[in-house]
Amino acid sequence: MRTLRLTVNGRAVSAVVEPRVHLADFLRESQLLTGTHLGCEHGVCGACTLLIDGAPARSCITYAIACEGAEITTIEGLDDDDVTGELRAAFSREHGLQCGYCTPGMLVSARDIVIRLPDADERRVRLELSGNLCRCTGYVGIVRAVCAVLDERRRTVTPEPARHRPLGPVGSGHALPIGPGEIAGVTTVAPSSGVKSADESTGQTTGTAVAPTRPGTVLRQSFIVDHPRERVFAFFGRLDEVVACMPGAALTEAPRDGHVRGRLRIKLGPIAADFAGEANVERDPTSHRGVIRGQGRDSRTSSTAIGEVSYVLVEESSGAATRVDIEIGYALRGALAQFSRAGIVNDLAERLTAAFAQNVEARLGSADAWNAATAPSELDAGSLILSVIRTRIRRFFARLLGR
Numbered sequence: 181m182r183t184l185r186l187t188v189n190g191r192a193v194s195a196v197v198e199p200r201v202h203l204a205d206f207l208r209e210s211q212l213l214t215g216t217h218l219g220c221e222h223g224v225c226g227a228c229t230l231l232i233d234g235a236p237a238r239s240c241i242t243y244a245i246a247c248e249g250a251e252i253t254t255i256e257g258l259d260d261d262d263v264t265g266e267l268r269a270a271f272s273r274e275h276g277l278q279c280g281y282c283t284p285g286m287l288v289s290a291r292d293i294v295i296r297l298p299d300a301d302e303r304r305v306r307l308e309l310s311g312n313l314c315r316c317t318g319y320v321g322i323v324r325a326v327c328a329v330l331d332e333r334r335r336t337v338t339p340e341p342a343r344h345r346p347l348g349p350v351g352s353g354h355a356l357p358i359g360p361g362e363i364a365g366v367t368t369v370a371p372s373s374g375v376k377s378a379d380e381s382t383g384q385t386t387g388t389a390v391a392p393t394r395p396g397t398v399l400r401q402s403f404i405v406d407h408p409r410e411r412v413f414a415f416f417g418r419l420d421e422v423v424a425c426m427p428g429a430a431l432t433e434a435p436r437d438g439h440v441r442g443r444l445r446i447k448l449g450p451i452a453a454d455f456a457g458e459a460n461v462e463r464d465p466t467s468h469r470g471v472i473r474g475q476g477r478d479s480r481t482s483s484t485a486i487g488e489v490s491y492v493l494v495e496e497s498s499g500a501a502t503r504v505d506i507e508i509g510y511a512l513r514g515a516l517a518q519f520s521r522a523g524i525v526n527d528l529a530e531r532l533t534a535a536f537a538q539n540v541e542a543r544l545g546s547a548d549a550w551n552a553a554t555a556p557s558e559l560d561a562g563s564l565i566l567s568v569i570r571t572r573i574r575r576f577f578a579r580l581l582g583r
């Protein structure tokens with residue numbers, strides 16, 4: 181349990197919460213603010229949209245404890261807000277709602293459009309509202325209502341200096357990393373033991389020191405490649421080639437003395453993050469183990485990540501193949517920490533590992549296979565999440581139909 185202090189609708193709130201509780205559940209169940217609705221709970225439908233530090237955010241994929249020190253505004257907190265009042269009237273006038281389930285999230289997003297994009301036309305309004313789904317209205321009334329408020333304000337309100345602000349991930353930026361074993365389904369990295377620095381084993385000096393990591397979330401993955409262990413271990417020592425197998429990752433400098441610098445580009449729907457970071461690599465040829473400890477920062481979202489990836493190679497098929505057991509421990513701080521639901525992250529890690537394994541296999545195989553499997557220059561987490569959701573829906577119907 182954690183003690184959480186934040187501001188909700190202008191009121192200071194202090195509460196003890198489970199680290200796994202997302203912001204929407206915290207607000208609905210402990211603060212009784214049921215105006216924030218829950219639809220998909222996967223960050224897709226937008227029903228749970230509210231404001232974190234003034235910017236729209238999905239509360240279903242934001243851990244409450246990631247909002248330490250943040251200012252949260254729910255639909256209830258916009259009761260006396262001028263723009264929301266105009267939108268409410270326009271929604272009623274233009275039949276912008278039917279069952280009303282999507283309406284709180286829709287109003288929060290619409291208010292953001294009116295304030296952020298005062299010159300928006302209908303096309304832009306539709307684009308900006310595309311993250312809020314409505315099952316009832318067909319959107320015509322909603323779009324008309326938002327456009328009507330924009331038109332009216334263009335006529336009557338003296339325009340403020342342009343406040344164009346690109347939408348992106350939000351968060352308090354004060355969140356503490358999630359601690360060992362605090363989220364169901366994930367555990368802590370055991371301290372690496374018996375792993376010597378690559379440089380110790382060669383007698384060379386070590387590279388630039390990287391601050392100690394403290395990963396809070398750990399994922400475990402395994403894959404098998406059809407090559408002998410020594411060959412795979414030697415390959416894992418060629419860092420430029422290993423990095424080339426990771427979707428979205430690239431080196432920015434040649435590896436030197438077990439130290440690497442690089443970037444990781446991630447795209448999550450409209451959010452694009454570009455982490456620049458560095459890592460130290462240690463390897464132990466006796467136990468066929470290795471560990472990579474690093475940290476990175478995305479300057480646009482002010483998100484930071486620390487991570488530790490450790491692997492051990494195990495012989496399979498009488499030495500003809502190798503099983504690679506990987507542990508990935510990480511902690512995200514700042515805006516991107518809202519992307520931290522354990523189930524989705526686990527599914528994503530499975531898919532990323534599968535892509536990495538396929539690339540390693542190709543790299544160890546023929547040049548043609550490698551050319552056919554070259555890793556993309558940007559990790560599109562958004563499309564991966566969609567495929568995760570599609571898989572889950574298929575599983576759900578299969579269970580329902582007893583197949």
Ligand code: FES
Nearest residue numbers: 219220221226240
């Ligand atoms: S409940 Fe659907 S995006 Fe949050």
Ligand code: FES
Nearest residue numbers: 278282314315316
């Ligand atoms: S009004 Fe029913 S979901 Fe939008």
